Amino acid sequence: MSPIRKAFLRGVVSALPMTVVVGPFALLFGVVATEAGLNVVETMLFSVSVFAGASQFAALQTMQENAPVLVVLATALAVNLRMVMYSVTLAPHFGELPLRSRALMAYFLVDQSFATTVAEIDRNPAMTAMEKRAVFFGAVVAVAPLWFLASLAGGLVGQAIPPDYALDFALPITFLAMVAPMLRSLPHLVAAGVSIVLSLALAGMPYGTGLLVAAAVAMAAGAGLERWREMRG
Amino acid sequence: MIDKSTFWIVMPVLAAGTYAIRFSFLGTLGARPLPGWLTRCLRYTAVAVLPALVAPGVLWPAATGGETDPARLAAALVTLGVGLVTRSTMGAILAGGVTLFALLALVGQSGA
Numbered sequence: 001m002s003p004i005r006k007a008f009l010r011g012v013v014s015a016l017p018m019t020v021v022v023g024p025f026a027l028l029f030g031v032v033a034t035e036a037g038l039n040v041v042e043t044m045l046f047s048v049s050v051f052a053g054a055s056q057f058a059a060l061q062t063m064q065e066n067a068p069v070l071v072v073l074a075t076a077l078a079v080n081l082r083m084v085m086y087s088v089t090l091a092p093h094f095g096e097l098p099l100r101s102r103a104l105m106a107y108f109l110v111d112q113s114f115a116t117t118v119a120e121i122d123r124n125p126a127m128t129a130m131e132k133r134a135v136f137f138g139a140v141v142a143v144a145p146l147w148f149l150a151s152l153a154g155g156l157v158g159q160a161i162p163p164d165y166a167l168d169f170a171l172p173i174t175f176l177a178m179v180a181p182m183l184r185s186l187p188h189l190v191a192a193g194v195s196i197v198l199s200l201a202l203a204g205m206p207y208g209t210g211l212l213v214a215a216a217v218a219m220a221a222g223a224g225l226e227r228w229r230e231m232r233g
Numbered sequence: 234m235i236d237k238s239t240f241w242i243v244m245p246v247l248a249a250g251t252y253a254i255r256f257s258f259l260g261t262l263g264a265r266p267l268p269g270w271l272t273r274c275l276r277y278t279a280v281a282v283l284p285a286l287v288a289p290g291v292l293w294p295a296a297t298g299g300e301t302d303p304a305r306l307a308a309a310l311v312t313l314g315v316g317l318v319t320r321s322t323m324g325a326i327l328a329g330g331v332t333l334f335a336l337l338a339l340v341g342q343s344g345a
Contacts, residue, residue: 021326042244050244060235080250081254083254084254085282089278106252106256106260169296172290173333176283176287178322179283179313179316180320181319181320187277188277188280194281198285199285203289211285222276222280223270227273
């Protein structure tokens with residue numbers, strides 16, 4: 001098997017566990033969106049064009065509350081601002097690839113493809129850019145079709161799903177399960193701790209801005225502690 | 234019910250904005266190296282952003298109207314704990330999910 005194909009399969013396999021929550025999450029989005037008054041076509045257009053679950057939920061919720069357009073957009077885009085950091089993180093690894101490759105990757109840059117790619121680069125730092133791209137698209141193949149199909153199924157099923165399954169908690173559990181294995185040094189632990197404490201303290205800040213402040217300070221705390229420990233020797 | 238004229242403005246602008254965010258550095262930076270302080274910061278992006286994204290919802294879930302729910306809180310702590318000890322995302326999700334549904338079933342309370 002060629003190294004590229006191996007890398008692709010590693011991407012598929014490491015992203016597979018995430019399908020356990022991506023499926024129900026997309027299904028839930030379809031249900032919630034149709035219950036909020038969108039038809040199946042609108043629900044699918046939304047899922048395909050935005051392709052960012054957390055922000056789609058944020059937009060649905062604020063639109064249901066009849067928030068002004070600008071507030072809806074600011075909230076949903078704030079949820080997606082973390083992807084600037086994903087884009088920055090991946091850029092040095094893929095800079096040598098043609099623009100059309102990177103343009104396509106940008107569309108598919110979601111939590112799952114990012115997490116899978118970064119973890120795999122961590123394990124095999126010697127991979128070429130094309131192998132890294134294969135890992136990325138392996139993860140995409142594992143989660144993206146499922147996201148679209150489950151959104152569609154959710155939209156079609158509509159109100160038939162009872163609200164008793166606590167699917168609202170699928171997202172927090174996924175994110176926490178993704179973060180926990182990354183907490184392998186004191187600076188990582190401190191960054192996560194600062195992130196939690198500040199996001200709770202600033203939860204009252206409007207439109208998700210508390211999240212952004214908490215994340216920025218937490219990042220600086222982790223990086224600062226790492227630098228301080230290095231300087232101390 | 235969602236106002237359709239709002240929706241038809243929000244959807245394309247959110248789609249374009251989200252794409253622009255994703256494309257920002259990946260599409261324009263090329264292979265230029267980033268300054269050291271920036272890469273140092275970026276090592277901590279995931280652990281800085283994801284906990285902040287979920288912490289308020291864990292403590293004050295929207296599904297219970299913002300009231301702290303012992304089942305959801307316990308499920309979150311178990312997820313974090315199992316993930317820390319086993320380093321397995323899949324194991325952490327399963328442990329968290331089982332905890333959540335076991336506790337919800339135990340107190341006979343609906344999820345939403």
